[in-house]
Amino acid sequence: MGTDNAPAEDIRGVVEALGDPGRGDGFEMILVGRGDAIEAELARYPRLDRSRVSIHHAPDVIAMNDEPVQAVRSKRESSIVRGITLHRDGAADAFVSAGNTGAVMAASTFILGRIQGISRPTIASQFPAANGFTIVADVGANVDTKPRNLYEFAVMASVYAEQIFGYANPTVGLLNVGEEEGKGEERAVQAFELLRESRLNFIGNVEGRDILKGTARVVVCDGFVGNVVLKFAESVPGLLRTKLSGYATTGFLAKLRLGFARGALKNIFREMDYQEYGGVPLLGVNGVSIIGHGGSTAKAVKNMIFKADEMVRREVNRRIGEQLGL
Amino acid sequence: MGTDNAPAEDIRGVVEALGDPGRGDGFEMILVGRGDAIEAELARYPRLDRSRVSIHHAPDVIAMNDEPVQAVRSKRESSIVRGITLHRDGAADAFVSAGNTGAVMAASTFILGRIQGISRPTIASQFPAANGFTIVADVGANVDTKPRNLYEFAVMASVYAEQIFGYANPTVGLLNVGEEEGKGEERAVQAFELLRESRLNFIGNVEGRDILKGTARVVVCDGFVGNVVLKFAESVPGLLRTKLSGYATTGFLAKLRLGFARGALKNIFREMDYQEYGGVPLLGVNGVSIIGHGGSTAKAVKNMIFKADEMVRREVNRRIGEQLGL
Numbered sequence: 001m002g003t004d005n006a007p008a009e010d011i012r013g014v015v016e017a018l019g020d021p022g023r024g025d026g027f028e029m030i031l032v033g034r035g036d037a038i039e040a041e042l043a044r045y046p047r048l049d050r051s052r053v054s055i056h057h058a059p060d061v062i063a064m065n066d067e068p069v070q071a072v073r074s075k076r077e078s079s080i081v082r083g084i085t086l087h088r089d090g091a092a093d094a095f096v097s098a099g100n101t102g103a104v105m106a107a108s109t110f111i112l113g114r115i116q117g118i119s120r121p122t123i124a125s126q127f128p129a130a131n132g133f134t135i136v137a138d139v140g141a142n143v144d145t146k147p148r149n150l151y152e153f154a155v156m157a158s159v160y161a162e163q164i165f166g167y168a169n170p171t172v173g174l175l176n177v178g179e180e181e182g183k184g185e186e187r188a189v190q191a192f193e194l195l196r197e198s199r200l201n202f203i204g205n206v207e208g209r210d211i212l213k214g215t216a217r218v219v220v221c222d223g224f225v226g227n228v229v230l231k232f233a234e235s236v237p238g239l240l241r242t243k244l245s246g247y248a249t250t251g252f253l254a255k256l257r258l259g260f261a262r263g264a265l266k267n268i269f270r271e272m273d274y275q276e277y278g279g280v281p282l283l284g285v286n287g288v289s290i291i292g293h294g295g296s297t298a299k300a301v302k303n304m305i306f307k308a309d310e311m312v313r314r315e316v317n318r319r320i321g322e323q324l325g326l
Numbered sequence: 327m328g329t330d331n332a333p334a335e336d337i338r339g340v341v342e343a344l345g346d347p348g349r350g351d352g353f354e355m356i357l358v359g360r361g362d363a364i365e366a367e368l369a370r371y372p373r374l375d376r377s378r379v380s381i382h383h384a385p386d387v388i389a390m391n392d393e394p395v396q397a398v399r400s401k402r403e404s405s406i407v408r409g410i411t412l413h414r415d416g417a418a419d420a421f422v423s424a425g426n427t428g429a430v431m432a433a434s435t436f437i438l439g440r441i442q443g444i445s446r447p448t449i450a451s452q453f454p455a456a457n458g459f460t461i462v463a464d465v466g467a468n469v470d471t472k473p474r475n476l477y478e479f480a481v482m483a484s485v486y487a488e489q490i491f492g493y494a495n496p497t498v499g500l501l502n503v504g505e506e507e508g509k510g511e512e513r514a515v516q517a518f519e520l521l522r523e524s525r526l527n528f529i530g531n532v533e534g535r536d537i538l539k540g541t542a543r544v545v546v547c548d549g550f551v552g553n554v555v556l557k558f559a560e561s562v563p564g565l566l567r568t569k570l571s572g573y574a575t576t577g578f579l580a581k582l583r584l585g586f587a588r589g590a591l592k593n594i595f596r597e598m599d600y601q602e603y604g605g606v607p608l609l610g611v612n613g614v615s616i617i618g619h620g621g622s623t624a625k626a627v628k629n630m631i632f633k634a635d636e637m638v639r640r641e642v643n644r645r646i647g648e649q650l651g652l
Contacts, residue, residue: 130568141503143511177467177553185469185550208557212565224511225551227503229558231534236562239538242456243594254589263583268569 001033001061001079002099004295010098011041013301015048023306030092032056032083058082064294068102072110080104084111087287094308098279098292098301105140108282108289115317117324120149121284122223123291124157125230126165128271129214135161135170136211139230140282142223147190150174154200154220155323156283161217163314164307173206173216175225181205187222195220199323237269278303281311283320288312327359327387327405328425330621336424337367339627341374349632356418358382358409384408390620394428398436406430410437413613420634424605424618424627431466434608434615441643443650446475447610448549449617450483451556452491454597455540461487461496462537465556466608468549473516476500480526480546481649482609487543489640490633499532499542501551507531513548521546525649563595604629607637609646614638 003010014031018024031038035057042048042055060078062071072081080099084107087095097104109121123140126133137157142149154172161170174192176184181192183205195202206215211229221229244265248255278300279292288311290304329336340355357364361383368374368381386404388397398407406425410433413421423430435447449466452459463483468475480498487496500518502510507518509531521528532541537555547555570591574581604626605618614637616630 128565128569130565141510143503175554177469177550184467185548188550208554208559209561209564211558212561221554222511224503224514225554228501228534228547228551228555232537232555232558233534235535235538238535239454239456240566240594243454243597247593257589263580267573268566271569 001037001058002063002066002294003292004064006099007031007033007037007041009296009298010301011038011045012298013296014053014305015045016298017302017305018049018052020302020306023309027305027309028052028054029305030054030056030083030086032058032086033079034059034061056082056086062100062103064100066100066103068100068106071100071103072107078103080107081111084108084287084289087289088112093312094288094290096279096290096292096301096304096308098294098296098304100294101140101291104289104291105282108285108287112285112287112289115284115286115321115324117321118152118156118284120145120152121282122153122156123280124153124160124283125226125280126277127211127230127233129212131214132167132217133165134211134214134219135165135217136175136219136221136226136230137283138221138223139226139280140223141227144224145187145222147187147194150187150191150220150222151194151198152284152324154195154198154202154218156320157218157220158200159316159319159323160281160283163316163319164310165217167217169201170217171215172200172202172218172220173204173210174202175211175219175221176205176207179205179207191220240265240269278305278307281307281316283316286317288317327363327384328389328392328620330390332425333357333359333363333367335622335624336627337364338624339622340379340631341371342624343628343631344375344378346628346632349635353631353635354378354380355631356380356382356409356412358384358412359405360385360387382408382412388426388429390426392426392429394426394432397426397429398433404429406433407437410434410613410615413615414438419638420614420616422605422616422618422627422630422634424620424622424630426620427466427617430615430617431608434611434613438611438613438615441610441612441647441650443647444478444482444610446471446478447608448479448482449606449608450479450486451552451606452603453537453556453559455538457540458493458543459491460537460540460545461491461543462501462545462547462552462555463609464547464549465552465606466549467553470550471513471548473513473520476513476517476546476548477520477524478610478650480521480524480528480544482646483544483546484526485642485645485649486607486609489642489645490636491543493543495527496543497541498526498528498544498546499530499536500528501537501545501547502531502533505531505533517546566591566595604631604633607633607642609642612643614643 060075122138124137137153386401448464450463463479
């Protein structure tokens, strides 16, 4: 209910997910939010199979700029709190939201609880790389983390990379300012030891350039640097578009040349566009909670739903628990 | 002497700098390194005005992978140590090197000393932005910094942005994971207070995406995150080239389209290429010390020399001292 174009865009995403010829089978949707608004939107899709959709009324709305923890405490009848509670109570196998990220993180952690052995849940995001994707955790702004947190991020992101991206025994790199052991801030130096002693496929320190190079399948870092790099990366296509538009105004020939290249460039930008991937899971909670951008398109919402479906099927949480138990 | 193509590429840069029709006047060069190797390279440029070039023999070489502090201590007759000592003793107004970055940082700090009031020198780097450049400090891997260090980085980078880039009273942003005050790691929360109480043109927290947007002319951060973002940014053109090449192999038409766009793309990539800018100054030492990539081309070396020239003329250090004295 709190996204930029709620609930129209979100519901279009649900309809597209249910109708997808490849991945649209095998799940049902509970739409949590203001019943009348949801009903009005659903009425726009008369051919939708309504037996696969139910509505759970939740009158409160957590806005994008609400202070997360306070909003979760005070707005008990919000779609975020109600939806995650339905998941905890077993009425749903997963929860998906493009609403207030902090609120989804807080409500998921409070209501679902953490997987045993995990001290802080993490958000892992995917970056395009020369050879597929690089999974970076934490990008969810877990700041002032301890070395132990970075080890846990590595375990969670490794299971996620293996189960959802199909990277067997994924390589793990520790984000640092140099490749040599002993480099970097105190936290990284200590995390290096924990990772080396673990059963993960740890390949040592990696640097900022290694994310796009794909040197390691999984890159772990404190959420401060991960969040900065994620937001930086998301802003790259915007700068390229601005610069290309500037170039196009330098003359007719320049414009013509760029016109020819549009298709190629669109392809590249698409790979750098989060809408393609939908949301990212909050790893480490006792459940499946998928978080998307507030500006998610229907396509992004659809892909978030597919990701939730896959997280449940691949039993990512059970495998994380297993890895920690080793 | 320790760069990837030393001394050929470095000396070609010197020759190009001295011969530049626009900025090549008003300075002389002392080439510090192995005399015979330098002499042999210089012999390739018979038309060079040798009255503007002298050679200072330094037999030791600090390699790119030498441990910086140890190398500076043990290799007293290296080009880095000898060159910076010549600068300290007044034989040169500035020092330029594309050698081992850590060694140049360490030698500059030990030999030149720090500007009064500066506890840690910083490397500030420029990022392309929609409206010019964003200056980010620290990117030189000053890790485990204190809030006071971030304030000092802001002072030094502001003077640099104003004097070298011509941005009057430049806006300063604190790199963080959210815009709201009180966000982020403890260091950032405390640095926010110092910056707000300062006479700098502080506009508050900025996020990773604001670097390329150009929200603030100066962005300050701990060197760990700054170094990661810098190296990430430097790797973006490489990924784009890889992806575009991949697209070009999808068919004749794709290749043709890309051929047309090559000129436009080259323009964009050039702006993201550090070779264009040459090196970056180590701010906060009692002198002018310009540091370049080990793989610097002659063009990059030339631009480093011009930057050194400008740093001296604009009296950047005196102005930093003034700002701190306020």
